[in-house]
Structure formats: C-alpha cells, structure tokens
Amino acid sequence: MRKISIKIGLLFFCLIFTMEVCLFFLLHQKIAHTRIDEELSALVTRGNNHRDVLETYYNAETIQHIALMEVKSDTEVVITNYQGEIIISSTDITNEIRRLINTDKKEIHRNGQVIENDWKSKPYIASVTPFETGLDTGYVYMFKDTSQVKQLIKQLNRHFLIAGIATAIVTAIIILILSRIVARPLIKMKEATKKLSKGNFSIQLENKSNDELGELSDSIQRLANELNHLKTERNEFLASISHELRTPLTYIQGYADVAKRDHLSVSDRVNYLNIIIEEATKLTTLVTELMNLAQLDNNTFTIHKEWFPICDSLKKISKTIMPSFQEAGIKLVFICPKNYKISADPIRFEQILLNLLDNARKYSPRGTVTTVEVEQENSDLRIFIRDSGKGIPSKDLPFIFERFYRVDKSRSRDLGGTGLGLAIVKELIKAHHWEIEVSSEVNKGTTITIIARGE
C-alpha cells in the first residue's frame, strides 16, 4: 500500500545516514586528536615548568617539593641525572617507566618533547625535558596514566553516540514526513487508476502541484472524464439502438402473426407481407448504416482522395436523386458556375451529398426548391445545400449530428428516418478534414455549407 513511500524513505535515509556517519566520524577523529594533543602539550609544559624551578633552585628541598606536587596530581614525575639514575620519583618505577627512561635522548630539545604518545596500547603517555644547572644535568620525565586519556575519549564517544542516535531519529522522522508528502499524490493516483480499471470512472483527483506529478494527475483526471463520457454515450447509444431495432421488429412480428391467419384474403395477406418486407428493408438499412458508422469510428475506414471535376460529380448525383425529388414535387437546382476540381473520395463525396439531399427532400413540402451551389473561396470550395423546408429549431441545431437524433421523433420515423444520416455525414467530413456548418430557420429552410479545404 505505502510501498512507494517506504522505498523513497529508505533510500533517503540510507543516503543521509551514511553522510551523517562519515561526518560524525571525521569530526570525532578531529576532536579526539585535538584532545590528545592538548594532553601531550600540557604534559610537556608541566615538565618544562619543573625544569625551570629546578634550574632556579637546585637543591634537595626543591626536588622533594616537585615530587610531592606530582603525588597529589594526576601526572607523575621522575627526575634522573644525566646517566639515567633516578634522583626522585613521585611514583613506583614500573618496567614501562624504566623502558621510557632508558630510551635514547641524544637529540632532545631543550623545551622538552613527547617520548610516548601511544595512548591506545601503552600504560602511559610521557614527555622528557632536559635540565642543566651549575651542579648537575639530567632529565625531568613526566608521565600520565593513559587510562585517564582513555576515559576522556570514552566520554567523547558517548556524547557522539547520543548525538548520533538523536540525529538518526530526527532524520528518520523528517524523511518519513517528507516521503509521505512526496508519495501521497502517487498513492492517490494509483488508487484512482485502480478504480478506473474496475470500471468506476467517477474519480476526483485534486491537483495542487504544477510539476510532472501534477501533469500526470491532470492527465488521469482527463482520461477518467473521457471514459466516463464514453460510458454514458455508449449506454445511450445502446439504448437507442435497441429501441430502433425493436420498433421494426415489433411491426414484423405483429404483421407476421396477422398474415398467418387462415381466413385472410390474398390482397390483405400481400399487404401485410409488404409491410413486413418494408420493415425488414428498414432494418437492413439501419444495420448497414450502423456498420458504416462503426467502421468510421474505428478508423479502419480509409478514404481515397483524388482530384475530379465537381460539376461532373454533381450531375451524376442529380441523375440518381432527381426521380425521388420529382415524386416529392420539389425542384432541385444545381448551380455550378465552373467545373472546379475537388480533392475527395468520389464515392464518399456522393454519399455525403445524397444524405444531405435526402434530408432536404424529406423535410421540405411540395412545391419548394432545393439548390446545390458551388463557390470558390481562395483555395477552398464551398458547397451550399439550401432547401426551403420546415427548418430546424435552434435548440435542436447543436444535436442534429448526433446518432439517432431526430427533431420530430414520430414524424421523421414516418419518413423513414433513423437519425443516422447526419452522423455519417459528420464522420465523412471529418475523414476528409473538411468542415460543415448548418444554419436554419423554422418554416423558412435550412442551409448546409460544406467547406472543402483545398490542399
């Protein structure tokens, strides 16, 4: 669940903790060295002081006094003559002290020097200072028990340990909080996508940051909205389809039942059978149109554009559609001033115009005129399809390109409409990268404009 924050947290903790350990180690070394150096130089200074006293007042009493002073302090003194014979000492002479006294002292500086600094493994740290009076020469040895130094370092170590643990705890807490802050949007997004994958598209991701995470969160939100929209659209679409399929099927079923009866006259039976055929034809058209749309939707459908003279194509279309216009008592006029060339898929272009002209015919009363006019504007061609029919109310205008949308549901059903014609037109226009506009006035007529972009 919170794996990501644990991962981020551990990574940061390891990094920072390693850095802290290195820094602490360096600092510890530095402080320990300084402390040891201080101890050593204090020892040398003390030896030098004794030397000064000795050189000033060299007598038995002074020597005694020096030894007595050291008995009471935590350092020890041993004074020897030049040959190394001990004159006085403030402590028992151990083997180690004897070893140190017997070391080679040829090059010893007058201001004294350290002769043992190994505080880790030796029992003493030690210094020597030579003295010289009119009466005698010799050496003042100073010793300090290393257990005291060790104690000092131990204390230092303890302080460092406490500080180290405290720092580690504080670091861990800060990292815990930070990694949660960093991981929280990720976890939210994970939960959201999980919901999406389960089909729950109504998610709400609040987005406060404008970094990459914020962008990702925005994208997921947009995706969810889109999926939600698609879901509702699909549901509506399925509802419409089943409705559209059910109506003709009910007719077919009903009339088939009636036609089955024994005592019917032949003409009645033929009549019913004709209705059945008519409804079955409608169903076939509906299914074909749906297949068309599905193809257009899937992008499996490709258009094959070619250049051809538009007026020739319009003439062909006019031949196909003229009889139905004549039957409906509507005059169809083509205005094609110049045989412009258009780049389009000829079959699809014909399909677009047939659909639009079919509407003009269906939704116009007898005695009206429908015109198709071609105009050139810069490199674009504009094709106007104007009818003087019943028009489309402005509240319906935005929806007429939707599948199954019909302004007057019952009446356009009588006219055989399923509400798919304009949806197909829209997809075809889109596939051509063209535009389509509609303007309409109720009871005056409708004008559809196709803007065919020239390449």
Ligand SMILES: Nc1ncnc2c1ncn2[C@@H]1O[C@H](COP(=O)(O)OP(=O)(O)OP(=O)(O)O)[C@@H](O)[C@H]1O
């Ligand atoms: N020229 C027009 N004049 C008036 N109303 C129109 C016109 N063209 C379309 N409409 C309205 O828009 C609706 C949608 O048109 P569309 O062509 O998509 O469907 P249809 O004509 O009802 O059915 P289909 O074309 O699938 O047989 C129509 O039902 C009609 O109400």
Ligand SMILES: [Mg+2]
């Ligand atoms: Mg139509």
